[in-house]
Amino acid sequence: MRAGNQFTQAQLDAIVPWRPWSLRDTVVHILAFPEIAYLSHEVGSMSWDDMAAQDERLKGVTTAPQIAEYGLQVRDDIIAFLASGNTAAFDRIVPAHYGGEVTVVELLNIVLSHSAHHLKQVYHYMTTDLAMTLDHPATDADLDGIQTPDALI
Numbered sequence: 001m002r003a004g005n006q007f008t009q010a011q012l013d014a015i016v017p018w019r020p021w022s023l024r025d026t027v028v029h030i031l032a033f034p035e036i037a038y039l040s041h042e043v044g045s046m047s048w049d050d051m052a053a054q055d056e057r058l059k060g061v062t063t064a065p066q067i068a069e070y071g072l073q074v075r076d077d078i079i080a081f082l083a084s085g086n087t088a089a090f091d092r093i094v095p096a097h098y099g100g101e102v103t104v105v106e107l108l109n110i111v112l113s114h115s116a117h118h119l120k121q122v123y124h125y126m127t128t129d130l131a132m133t134l135d136h137p138a139t140d141a142d143l144d145g146i147q148t149p150d151a152l153i
Contacts, residue, residue: 004071006126006135007064016125026122027067028058030115035074037096037111038081041089041104046096046111078108109146117148 004027012024019026032054040046061070081089090105099110119138126132 005064005068006132009063011130012062012064012067016121017129018121018125023122023125024062024067026118028061028070030118030122031067031071031074032058033111033115034078034108037098037108038078038104040094040096040107041081041086041092043094044092045094046098046107048097051097113147116143116146120148 007023007027012027013022015021016023016026021029032051036043036046036050036054040050043050058070061067090103092104093101094104094107095101096107096110098114099107102110116138123134123137126134
């Protein structure tokens, strides 16, 4: 979210080299997946249909400021959810595209790992392909406890 404010619209619209998505699609995906995961306690799943509906809902989130605003809202919502102490919601078992039949908290852990991995890919892309200096990137402390693979791509 913080480093994402550095992107121009042309950069957001460009296709990233590691998958057939725009940078905008990739950054929104980083944010949307954790949102879908935590909302699974209400929806009851994290399915392909849920993900497609989320993609449709977020089509209008296209600029760096809109993406940052969306990201801050997702972060705040997840923090509030985790601070709620709602053990029934945390322990609800949901079918998920990622992880199979898991609790909402397990799903959120899986998806945060997925998103952190993509975030590291974006940071690598920013520093190598775009020759950018990261402005306030996520720190090791921010990512503490989130498992990610060593290989970026």
